[in-house]
Amino acid sequence: MVFLFVLTAGPRTEAVETVAELAAGARALGHSVEVFMAGDGVAHAGALAGRMPVTLCEADLRWRQTQPPEIPGVRRGSLVDLARLCRDADRVMVFS
Template sequence: MLLSGERSEGAHSARELAAEALRQGWRVSLFLAGDGTAHTGSMAPLREAGARVVHCSADAAVRGWDRSGTPGRGSFVDLGNLATDADRVLVL
């Protein structure tokens, strides 16, 4: 789960951890919430590499950057499902 905004190390850390996990054959899911929804576009390569990347569309809308048709639009219901399926959960 990524909560960190644009000027933080969180997005870089999430992207690098997820990319390495994918390279090692792990199943990766990433939920973007709060200010973390700003990183929807920069996380697209992870989605293309096989990760499930979902962002809270309500959080993005409040911040003015939700776009209809953006891949991975979701809600905290999706976070619950991702967490239930996960072996490990990191919050950045």
């Protein structure tokens, strides 16, 4: 099963930790995990990098005038990528 976690919550929430714990549990059970960060969620790129595939919304990075350094396992994408991830996922969970 493929789980997609969409994270739009800002830095003052526990959402990133919730996603990290749920994703770790899903992976421990043999499931695949993807994370798409949009809105204020793009601030969390470093928190999950290296633990699971992460895609950052390029438009939201531009809007916030944020360009995080290149982080292995973190790519920039668009809403087209989010649509593809949703199509390919068995379950989609949104944290905002």
